[in-house]
Amino acid sequence: MIPLLGVAPQALFAQLLVGLINGAFYALLSLGLAVIFGMLNVVNFAHGAFxxxxxxxxxxxxxxWHIGYWxxxxLAPLGVGVLGMAVERTMLKRLSGIDPIYGLLLTFGLALIIQGLFQNYFGASGLPYPVPERLRGGANLGFMYLPLYRAWTLLFSLAVCFSVWFAIERTPLGATLRAATENPELTRAFGVNVPRLVTLTYGFAVGLAALAGVLAAPIYQVRPLMGADIVITVFAVVVIGGMGSIMGSIVTGLLLGVLEGLTKVFYPQAANTTVFLVMVVVLLVRPTGLFGRKA
Known part of the structure; x- marks a missing residue:
């Protein structure tokens, strides 16, 4: 195949695949952040720890316990989601109605504590997690080799993201969630237990982060600082897409993952800063984000 701008097509397609997979993780993680911010008005810095x-x-x-991947x-998102609900009930609930900066500081401190405990016990090195047997190997597409597990991760992440978007934007439950966000007093007057709804929503969003962690384990290994490495980028994705925008988080996560992958091919030195350069430009042109709305 003919090289493109001096880059072998196989290398280009491989980086596009890596970018799409990273983008899928960005989308899944930023989706949970957008749900939490939209519902609780909390900038959840503990998302990477979850x-x-x-x-x-x-x-x-x-x-x-010899319980496999499937x-x-x-089980992992359920367990972490329950822990998240406990955090919301015992900590974040006490900060309701006051300046959001306190929620940011609380979750930032909580993330440092969790990461410190895991790093103290497991060290900084990664722990291997095997690819499930059914998803080992890959397919030769002619122009590139496609690992089955990475293809599964991409498709499953996209299915989860758009299912959550549909549930929030197109179902009665989603309408109730949006109503509880915009006017909790009126929603409570209709018999909806808003505090319980908020707790369940936080637990669900945290469970999405844990689901992303399970999907990432066979690819990136299991490390105490794996959340710290990605959470800043995910926050940039949320800001670019628009704080609280579900579709903005999904689309922006995927696009920025692809952009990051292409940058690694054509200008590797800028790969780690591309997302933040885009964030600066978007904030200058459209401070509410690409999909955000003015308050």
Whole structure:
């Protein structure tokens, strides 16, 4: 195949695949952040720690209880989601109605504590998590080799993202969630238990982060700082897409993942700063984000 701008097509397509997979993780994580901000008005800096805990939950299930990957896709998000609900009920609920900066500081401190505990016990090195047997190997597409697990990760992440978008934007439950966000007093007058709804929503969003951690474990290994490595980029994705915008988080996550992958091919030195350069430009041109709305 003819090189494009001096780059072999195989290398270009490989980086596009890596970019799409990273973008799928960005979308899944920023989706949870957008749900939490939209519902609770909390900038959840502990999201990366919950992502890491999802990966460790899958690792514990496999190594301590011999429970494999497929059950872990359900059990790990459930367990971390319950922990998230406990955090909301015991900590974040006390900050309701005051300046959001306190929620940011609380979740930032919580993330440091969680990461410190895991790093103290497991160290900084990664722990291997095997690819499930059914998804080992790959397919030769002629222009590139496509690993089956990476293809599964991309398709499953997209299915989850758009399912959540549909549930929030196109169902009665989503309408109730939006109503509770915009006018909690009126929603409570219709018999809806708003505090319980908020707790369940936070637990669900945290569970999405844990699900992303389980999906990432066979690709990136399980490390205490794996959440810290990605959470800043995910926050940039949320800001670019528009704080609280579900579709903005999904589309922006995917696009920025692809852009990051292409940058690694054509100008590797800028790969780690591309997302933040885009964020600066978007904030200058459209401060509410690409899909955000003015308050």
């Amino acid at each position: 992502y890491m805990m999802g990966a460790f939950a899958a690792w514990f299930l496999l190594n301590d 059950p872990a896709l359900v």
